[in-house]
Amino acid sequence: MGTALNESLHPLTPHHLPLFITAPGDIDILMVVMGIVLLMAVLFVGNIYLQLHSLPERMAHKSKKLQFEIVAVLCLLALFTHNHLFWIAGLLLALIDLPDFIAPLRSIAASVQKIAGIPPDADPTEPPETTDAATPVSDKTADGEAKEQGHA
Numbered sequence: 784m785g786t787a788l789n790e791s792l793h794p795l796t797p798h799h800l801p802l803f804i805t806a807p808g809d810i811d812i813l814m815v816v817m818g819i820v821l822l823m824a825v826l827f828v829g830n831i832y833l834q835l836h837s838l839p840e841r842m843a844h845k846s847k848k849l850q851f852e853i854v855a856v857l858c859l860l861a862l863f864t865h866n867h868l869f870w871i872a873g874l875l876l877a878l879i880d881l882p883d884f885i886a887p888l889r890s891i892a893a894s895v896q897k898i899a900g901i902p903p904d905a906d907p908t909e910p911p912e913t914t915d916a917a918t919p920v921s922d923k924t925a926d927g928e929a930k931e932q933g934h935a
Contacts, residue, residue: 836862836870843877850876 843854857873
C-alpha cells in the first residue's frame with residue numbers, strides 16, 4: 784500500500800555534504816555555536832558600555848573630589864534617561880578641581896571665636912575625643928557643687 788522511499792542519493796547530489804548541513808531531526812551545531820557567540824558578544828559589549836558609562840564616576844572617586852556624589856547622580860541620570868548631556872556634564876565635573884571653600888571659612892570662624900573669647904567648636908573633620916573609661920565624668924565643680932545645665 785505505502786510506497787517505500789528510495790534510500791539512494793540522486794546522481795547529481797554531492798557525496799560530501801558540508802558540516803553546517805544537518806540531517807532532519809539532528810541538532811544544528813552551527814546554530815548552537817552562533818547562539819553562544821551572540822550571547823557572549825552581547826554580554827561583552829554591554830560590559831564595555833557600562834564601564835565606559837561609569838568612567839566619570841570612577842575618575843571622581845579615584846581623585847577624591849568633593850563633587851563625587853554629583854558626578855555619580857549625573858552618571859545615573861544619563862544611564863536611565865539616555866540623555867548624553869548628563870554624562871558629558873558628569874565627565875566635565877569629574878575633570879575639574881573645585882576649590883575648597885569650607886576650610887578657609889572654618890578657619891575664619893575659629894579665629895573669630897578665639898577673638899571673642901568663646902572656646903572654638905570641634906572640627907567636624909577630626910574624630911571626636913574619647914574619654915578614658917576608667918575616669919568617671921562628674922557634673923560637680925572643684926568646690927563640690929553641681930554644675931547648672933543650661934543652653935547659654
